[in-house]
Amino acid sequence: MPIDMDKTDVTEADTPGVPLLEVRDLHVEFRTREGAAKAVNGVSYTVDAGETLAVLGESGSGKSVTAQTIMGILDTPPGRITGGEILFRGEDMLTMSEERRRTIRGDKIAMIFQDALSALNPVLSVGYQLGEMFRVHRGMSRKDAKAKAVELMDRVRIPAAKERVNDFPHQFSGGMRQRIMIAMALALEPDVIIADEPTTALDVTVQAQVMDLLAELQRDFTMGLILITHDLGVVADVADKIAVMYAGRIVESAPVEELYKRPAHPYTKGLLDSIPRLDHKGKELYAIKGLPPSLMAIPGGCAFNPRCARARDICRTEVPPLADVTEPDGTPIGGRSSACHFWKETIHG
Amino acid sequence: MGRYVVRRLLQMIPVFIGSTFIIFMMMYALPGDPVRALGGERAPDEAQMNALRADLGLDEPILQQYWNYLTGLFQGDFGTQIASRREVIDVISEALPATIRLTLLAFVITAVVGIAMGLIAGLRAGGKTDAGILFFTLLLISVPVFVIGYLYQTYFGVKWGWISPTVRDSEDLGELFLPALALASLSLAYVARLTRTSIVENRRADYMRTARAKGLTKRRAVGVHLLRNSLIPVVTFLGVDIGNLMAGAVVTEGIFNIHGLGRAVFEALKSREGATVVGIVSFIILVYLVVALLVDLLYAVLDPRIRYA
Known part of the structure; x- marks a missing residue:
C-alpha cells in the first residue's frame, strides 16, 4: 500500500491492515426462465488508497456485475447475491442498512459509466446533475451547488465551464460528456472510484486524454481506482495490478509489469497474444479458439478447459484454486496468483 | 422560436x-x-x-x-340566434364559465389521478397493484361516458347520497366534482396506462442507474429523474385531451344538468340554430388549436433535445 505522507485526510478512518475496499468470495447469479446464470463465482480482490486495480475480461466475464454489486446498483431481481462480503474500511456493505449504503454511494464510492450519453439524464442540465451531488450529500443550496458544479467542470478541463454549466448532455461532445461523468464521480472526493469501461465509447485520441485525466485526478486525490476494461492497452499505462476474469472467476492476478512479462494463466497468455503487433504485419491475427462459455452451463473443472491447449484430464474434473505463484526455486512473487493447475509450466516455460 | x-x-x-x-x-x-x-x-x-x-x-x-x-x-x-334574437356571442359567454370550470376540474383529475395511478403501477410493474390498476383502467376505457355518468349519479348521488346528483350551481366546485369525475374517467384511464408504460420503459434506463450510483434518495431519483423523462409523452396527450374534454362535456352536461356550452350546442342543434352551433364548435376548435400550440412549446421545456426550426 503506497503511503502518502502529505495526505493525512484520506487516512481518517484507515485502520492498519484493513484494505480500503475488499471483495471477498462474492457470488452473484441471475434468475432466468431457463435457470440461474452464474455471473460471479467467488471473486475476491482488494483496492487501497492511491492504487489502481484493473479488472480485465471479456463481455460476460462478470467484471461489470461485480462492480455493480459493489455499488449496490445491481438490479435485484433478476440479480441475486448468493454469497460473499464487500468490505469498505472493514465494514460489510451487503449487510448494512439501505439508507447507510445510500450515503456511501456517490460520497465514498463513486462510479463512472461507459456511455456517458445514456448514463446522464437527457432532460436535466449538466450543472444540475453535478450540483445534485452537493445538494443531496452535503445539503447545499441550489446556488452554491451550481458554483461547485462550475468548479468541477473547470477541474476536468471543460472549456468555458461557466457558460456551459446550464447546457444539456446532448450539447457536449463524447469526450466532454465523459469528463462530466468523471467530474460527477469526483464531486465529493470519494475514496474509491469504479470506472466501468470509461473510454470504450470514445475515439482513440479522446480515449488517451480521458484516461490521462482520470489517472491524474486519482493521483491528486489519492483515491483507489477500480478500472474495468477489456482493453489491454489502457491497462498497461495506468494500472498497478491486474485481475483477469473468466466466466465469473478471477483466473490470474498480478502486478501489471509482471503480468505482461510472463503470464501465469493460459487465458491471460491468449489475451496478450491476441494484441495485434506491427512486426506481425501481413500474418493472420491470433485469436483464442472457441467462445466464452454460457453462464448457465459453465464447464466443469476449469471453466477455460475447452479452449485451452494445455488442458488435461484434471482440468475437466477439478476446479483449480487461485494459488500463489512463485519463482522456480520457490521464492514468492509479490501479489501474484493464478487459477491454473499448470501455472508453473505456463509461466516458466 | x-x-x-x-x-x-x-x-x-x-x-x-x-x-x-x-x-x-x-x-x-x-x-x-x-x-x-x-x-x-x-x-x-x-x-x-x-x-x-x-x-x-x-x-x-x-x-x-x-x-x-x-x-x-x-x-x-358571431351572428344572431333566429328564435331568441340573442347574439350568439352572448349565448357563448353565458355558457362558457360552467364548461371551463367543468373541463379544468376534469383535467386536473385526469392529470393528478392518472399520473399517480400510472406511476404506482409502473413502479410495481408485474405485481398485484399493477394488475389491479390495469384492470380498473380497462374497465373505465370500455364503459362509455354516458353509462359511467349515470352510474356515478345513481350510486354516489342518489343511493349513497355522498354528493349532489345534479348541479344546481355550477360555481360550486363540490357539486361539479361528480360530473368532472365522469368526464375525466376515460382520459384518466389513458393517462394512467401511458404513464405506466413510460415509467416501465425509463425505470431501467442507464441514467436511473446513474441516479442510484450517485446515492440520490429514492424519492429524488423517481420524482426528478424518472418523472421528468416519463412525463414527456403524457404531457402531449394531456394537451390534446383538453379539446376532447370540452367535446365530452356535451354529454356530461346533459346528464348532470349543467348549463354550459355542451347544453347550449345541444339546444341549438335541436332548433337548427346554425350560427350558434358553428360559433360554439369554432370556439372549441380555437381552444384546441391554441392548447396544442402551448403543449408543443411546453415540450421543449420538458425535453431540451427538441429544437424548433
Whole structure:
C-alpha cells in the first residue's frame, strides 16, 4: 500500500491492515426462465488508497456485475447475491442498512459509466446533475451547488465551464460528456472510484486524454481506482495490478509489469497474444479458439478447459484454486496468483 | 422560436377556415328549417317566412352565406340566434364559465389521478397493484361516458347520497366534482396506462442507474429523474385531451344538468340554430388549436433535445 505522507485526510478512518475496499468470495447469479446464470463465482480482490486495480475480461466475464454489486446498483431481481462480503474500511456493505449504503454511494464510492450519453439524464442540465451531488450529500443550496458544479467542470478541463454549466448532455461532445461523468464521480472526493469501461465509447485520441485525466485526478486525490476494461492497452499505462476474469472467476492476478512479462494463466497468455503487433504485419491475427462459455452451463473443472491447449484430464474434473505463484526455486512473487493447475509450466516455460 | 410561433399561428388560419366550413355545410345538410320551426304547430305564412329568410340572409346561396358568416366572424360578429334574437356571442359567454370550470376540474383529475395511478403501477410493474390498476383502467376505457355518468349519479348521488346528483350551481366546485369525475374517467384511464408504460420503459434506463450510483434518495431519483423523462409523452396527450374534454362535456352536461356550452350546442342543434352551433364548435376548435400550440412549446421545456426550426 503506497503511503502518502502529505495526505493525512484520506487516512481518517484507515485502520492498519484493513484494505480500503475488499471483495471477498462474492457470488452473484441471475434468475432466468431457463435457470440461474452464474455471473460471479467467488471473486475476491482488494483496492487501497492511491492504487489502481484493473479488472480485465471479456463481455460476460462478470467484471461489470461485480462492480455493480459493489455499488449496490445491481438490479435485484433478476440479480441475486448468493454469497460473499464487500468490505469498505472493514465494514460489510451487503449487510448494512439501505439508507447507510445510500450515503456511501456517490460520497465514498463513486462510479463512472461507459456511455456517458445514456448514463446522464437527457432532460436535466449538466450543472444540475453535478450540483445534485452537493445538494443531496452535503445539503447545499441550489446556488452554491451550481458554483461547485462550475468548479468541477473547470477541474476536468471543460472549456468555458461557466457558460456551459446550464447546457444539456446532448450539447457536449463524447469526450466532454465523459469528463462530466468523471467530474460527477469526483464531486465529493470519494475514496474509491469504479470506472466501468470509461473510454470504450470514445475515439482513440479522446480515449488517451480521458484516461490521462482520470489517472491524474486519482493521483491528486489519492483515491483507489477500480478500472474495468477489456482493453489491454489502457491497462498497461495506468494500472498497478491486474485481475483477469473468466466466466465469473478471477483466473490470474498480478502486478501489471509482471503480468505482461510472463503470464501465469493460459487465458491471460491468449489475451496478450491476441494484441495485434506491427512486426506481425501481413500474418493472420491470433485469436483464442472457441467462445466464452454460457453462464448457465459453465464447464466443469476449469471453466477455460475447452479452449485451452494445455488442458488435461484434471482440468475437466477439478476446479483449480487461485494459488500463489512463485519463482522456480520457490521464492514468492509479490501479489501474484493464478487459477491454473499448470501455472508453473505456463509461466516458466 | 418566435418564428416558429408565428408560423404555427398562421397555420391556424386555414385549419380554422376549413373546419368552420365543414361544420357550416353539415348544418345546412341537416333536415329541418329554423324559420319554419318558429311557427310551431301553426301553418306559417309563406310570404312572411320568405321575408324573414331574406332578412336573415338564408335565401342566399350557401357559399355566399358561409362568406357572410366568415366575414362577420373576423369582425367579431358571431351572428344572431333566429328564435331568441340573442347574439350568439352572448349565448357563448353565458355558457362558457360552467364548461371551463367543468373541463379544468376534469383535467386536473385526469392529470393528478392518472399520473399517480400510472406511476404506482409502473413502479410495481408485474405485481398485484399493477394488475389491479390495469384492470380498473380497462374497465373505465370500455364503459362509455354516458353509462359511467349515470352510474356515478345513481350510486354516489342518489343511493349513497355522498354528493349532489345534479348541479344546481355550477360555481360550486363540490357539486361539479361528480360530473368532472365522469368526464375525466376515460382520459384518466389513458393517462394512467401511458404513464405506466413510460415509467416501465425509463425505470431501467442507464441514467436511473446513474441516479442510484450517485446515492440520490429514492424519492429524488423517481420524482426528478424518472418523472421528468416519463412525463414527456403524457404531457402531449394531456394537451390534446383538453379539446376532447370540452367535446365530452356535451354529454356530461346533459346528464348532470349543467348549463354550459355542451347544453347550449345541444339546444341549438335541436332548433337548427346554425350560427350558434358553428360559433360554439369554432370556439372549441380555437381552444384546441391554441392548447396544442402551448403543449408543443411546453415540450421543449420538458425535453431540451427538441429544437424548433
